[in-house]
Amino acid sequence: MLLDETGRAAPTIFAEMSALAARTGAVNLGQGFPDEDGPRAVLDAAHAALDAGRNQYPPGRGVPELLDAVAEHQRRFYGIDLDPAREVLVTAGATEALAATILALVDDGDEVVTLEPFYDAYGALVGLAGGVHRTVAMHGPEFVVDHDELRAAFSSRTALVVVNDPHNPTGTVLDAATRQLIVDLARQHDAVVVTDEVYEHLLFDGAAHVPLSTLPGAAERTLSISSGGKTFSTTGWKIGWLTGPEHLVSRVLTVKQYLTFVNGSVFQPAIAVGLGLPDEWYRQLAAGLQRKAELLTEGLLAAGFSVAPSRGGYFVVADAAPLGFDDAADLCRRLPELAGVVGVPVSAFCHEEAAAEHASRIRFAFCKRTEVLERAARGLAGLRV
Numbered sequence: 001m002l003l004d005e006t007g008r009a010a011p012t013i014f015a016e017m018s019a020l021a022a023r024t025g026a027v028n029l030g031q032g033f034p035d036e037d038g039p040r041a042v043l044d045a046a047h048a049a050l051d052a053g054r055n056q057y058p059p060g061r062g063v064p065e066l067l068d069a070v071a072e073h074q075r076r077f078y079g080i081d082l083d084p085a086r087e088v089l090v091t092a093g094a095t096e097a098l099a100a101t102i103l104a105l106v107d108d109g110d111e112v113v114t115l116e117p118f119y120d121a122y123g124a125l126v127g128l129a130g131g132v133h134r135t136v137a138m139h140g141p142e143f144v145v146d147h148d149e150l151r152a153a154f155s156s157r158t159a160l161v162v163v164n165d166p167h168n169p170t171g172t173v174l175d176a177a178t179r180q181l182i183v184d185l186a187r188q189h190d191a192v193v194v195t196d197e198v199y200e201h202l203l204f205d206g207a208a209h210v211p212l213s214t215l216p217g218a219a220e221r222t223l224s225i226s227s228g229g230k231t232f233s234t235t236g237w238k239i240g241w242l243t244g245p246e247h248l249v250s251r252v253l254t255v256k257q258y259l260t261f262v263n264g265s266v267f268q269p270a271i272a273v274g275l276g277l278p279d280e281w282y283r284q285l286a287a288g289l290q291r292k293a294e295l296l297t298e299g300l301l302a303a304g305f306s307v308a309p310s311r312g313g314y315f316v317v318a319d320a321a322p323l324g325f326d327d328a329a330d331l332c333r334r335l336p337e338l339a340g341v342v343g344v345p346v347s348a349f350c351h352e353e354a355a356a357e358h359a360s361r362i363r364f365a366f367c368k369r370t371e372v373l374e375r376a377a378r379g380l381a382g383l384r385v
Contacts, residue, residue: 062090117349171310299377
């Protein structure tokens with residue numbers, strides 16, 4: 001958990017950067033939210049649910065049509081068979097699913113393994129649960145996982161391994177050998193695998209997502225988490241879900257009911273509609289986002305950054321070292337003045353001891369309108385002077 005000098009929870013740099021963008025009028029490429037509405041069918045379904053009076057508490061596990069839609073989605077895309085009544089749970093976004101899972105399955109002193117850089121909520125939630133956060137560094141501009149370091153992170157105290165694939169903030173996708181090694185280590189140490197798959201439909205170059213739960217030996221110990229926010233451009237709706245073995249889902253439900261209890265009564269049936277959209281819609285979604293990634297990458301390269309290839313998700317990582325900037329956190333605070341753009345330093349996704357390797361790298365979000373990305377590229381070009 002990120003703490004200030006008084007020992008209290010500190011404001012995140014994401015909040016700081018978004019406030020900076022609002023104050024200066026800079027293009028906000030720091031926070032990962034799209035600036036366009038999602039598919040019309042999904043929006044219309046939410047209006048229909050509102051007009052139909054579905055405004056009270058939904059069932060604790062989720063509305064039946066969304067439970068069914070999540071189960072059908074897993075079967076359709078990955079060949080996973082689930083009982084929607086027992087092996088699916090709707091949550092207030094993926095973050096609540098992660099929170100309820102970590103709080104349910106981690107006791108004081110238990111260890112939780114993640115990759116590093118990591119989505120900032122992971123460290124905070126492990127701290128709230130009284131656990132110990134063990135990380136495995138992703139090295140170099142390609143953010144490679146060293147298998148020996150991965151093995152060394154596991155022990156008899158490992159309770160969970162949390163895997164974000166496609167990965168935020170780096171835009172990388174794990175290779176097959178790394179995926180299987182994670183599962184093998186979890187089996188060896190009797191750990192639960194928790195997957196954060198919110199970018200599952202946002203892979204580029206025609207790549208297909210491979211859930212860890214489909215690997216040999218994984219299904220019986222894996223909780224898979226996703227949401228509709230990124231896929232359907234409805235991040236503010238906060239409709240997520242987790243799937244997995246009934247005994248693990250039930251333990252998470254026990255905690256979840258004391259967090260939000262339930263949420264999103266009119267949005268749950270709308271996300272169910274989205275999950276049923278045709279395959280071509282999903283293909284076009286990924287292709288359109290890839291074009292935006294390429295547009296922003298071209299602008300960053302033209303400005304003099306070096307850029308790691310984004311394989312999926314919302315983000316691209318650029319290194320400012322070739323431009324003479326070795327402190328990305330300082331540069332990000334100056335970027336609104338220098339370029340009219342806001343980004344987030346990759347070091348914000350690391351513990352202090354690991355931040356140095358990524359000190360000059362910045363995460364930029366490309367899930368924006370084309371004209372916004374073009375404006376950002378023009379502003380960044382000014383960093384050359």
